[in-house]
Amino acid sequence: MEAIQSLRGMVDLLPVQTPLWQRIEATAREHFRRAAIGEIRTPLLEATELFARGIGEATDVVGKEMYTFLDRGDRSCTLRPEGTASVVRAAIEHGLLAQGPQRLWYGGPMFRYERPQKGRQRQFHQIGVELLGVADATSDAEAIAVAWDLLADLGVDGLELEINSLGTNDDRVRYRSELVAWLQAHHDQLDADSQQRIATNPLRVLDSKNPATQALLSGAPTLADALAGESHERFAQVRQALEELGIPFVLNPRLVRGLDYYGHTAFEITSSQLGAQATVCGGGRYDGLVEQLGGPPTAAVGWALGLERLVLLLSQAGTMASEAAVPDLYVISRGGAAERLALGLCRQGRQAGLVVERDPSGAAFGKQFKRADRSGALWAAVVGEEEAAEGAVVLKHLRDPQQQDRRLPSGAVLELLAKA
C-alpha cells in the first residue's frame, strides 16, 4: 500500500514543535486581554463574493491564489485567504457596529494557493487585530503598539517597523494617473514586469525589486507629494504618536501593500532573517471596507501577523524551549492484575494533578526502568504480581540513590508524592 502524504504546502506540526506555538498563542492572548480586545471566531469557509468584493478582484490574492470551489448547492465557496474580510462580515451581520467601536482579534489558518517557499505555505496561520469604528490617528499607533509589544515580549529582535501613508482614495486616484503618465513616458527603460504593471497595478511598480527600475524611480513623482494636506496632517499625527510611545520606525514611501482596502496608514514589521518573505506582520487602515461590504460607513485599522514566520524567527534565535512534559511519576507494571492496578493508580495521580506516564509494554522490568529513566521522571511506581495481590506499590526514587525503595498500599502513594 502506498503511503499518503499531506497536500503540498500543508504542514503538520508535531509534538516537539507545538509547545512553541502554544507559548506564542498564550502570550498573544494575554496581550489582547490587557488591551481589552475580544476574540472573534469566524468560519474558514466563506462566500467567494466576500473576498472578491473585500480584497479586490484585481489583487493577486483574489485573482490567482484562492481555494475556490462549488459546493453541492452550486454556491461558490472560498477557503479564507485572510481574516479581515470575514471579521468585518461578521461584525456587520451581527450588528456589532451599532454598539459602538469594536476591538477584535482572531487567529487560525488561512489558505492561499501559491508555490511554497521559506516562510510561505498554502495553509498558514495568522493572528490579527481589527479595531472597527475608530477614526483617530492615535488608534493607528495603538494597533501598531499592540503588535510591536507582543513581538518584543516574545523575544523577537532585529525587527523593523516600516510605515507609509497611502492617503485617501482621491489621493491615490490622482497619484495613479500622474504615475502612469510618468511610467508611460519612461516605458522603454522599465523591466518587463514593471511594464506589465502599468496597466494592472501601477503603484506596485514602486515596489519593484529590479535595481535598474529602482534607480529610475528616484525621478518619479512620489505618493507623498500627491497627498492632500489633510492626509499629510493625519500621517504626521500617527508618526508623532509612535514617537511619543518610543516605537522606532522608518518611513518607506514605496510601501504599498497588495490588498485594495488599505488607505492612509500602511505598515509592515519585517525581519532580515526571514529570506525573501520578510514580513512578519502587516496592516493598516481600511476606512472604506465596511461600507464596501454592505455595512455602515466605519473607519477601521488592523493588522495580521504570520505565525509560521514568527516561529521561524523564534526557532532561529534558539528561543525554543523544549517543554516536553516530564512526568512526575512513571508507572511500571507487569501482569494482568498488576497492569489494571497500575492503570487505576495512573488515573488517581492524574486526577490529583500529577503528570503520570504509564508503561503499557508489559516488558521485562529492566526495560521499563530504562524508559522510566529516560522519561526524566523523578519517581517510578512499580506494580508486579506480588504487589497486585496485596494492593501494594513499590515506590522508587529515580534520581537519589540514597533513598530506599518503599513498599506501600497503592492508596498511600499519592499522599507521599504530594508531600515530596
Added chain:
RNA sequence: GCGGGCGUCGCCAAGUGGUUAAGGCAGCGGCUUGUGGCGCCGCUAUACGGGGGUUCGAAUCCCCUCGCUCGCCCCA
C-alpha cells in the same frame, strides 16, 4: 505559473559504474525470566522517491515523472 538546487533506513549521514550499500542516533531483543541510567552482542525480513533507458554490471550516467527546497511573482 516561471527559474535554480536536492531526493540513500523513523532521523542524521558515507558512498559518483563493479563482490553481501559504511557509520551514528532512535526503536526492538538479549547478556540481567522482578529493578534503570554505562557497556557489549544481535535485529529492523527486497532503504538508494517512482518509471523507463544506456551498460557485462547503476544508488552512482541519460530521459520522464513525483516530491521537497530556495528564489521570481505576491504576501503573513
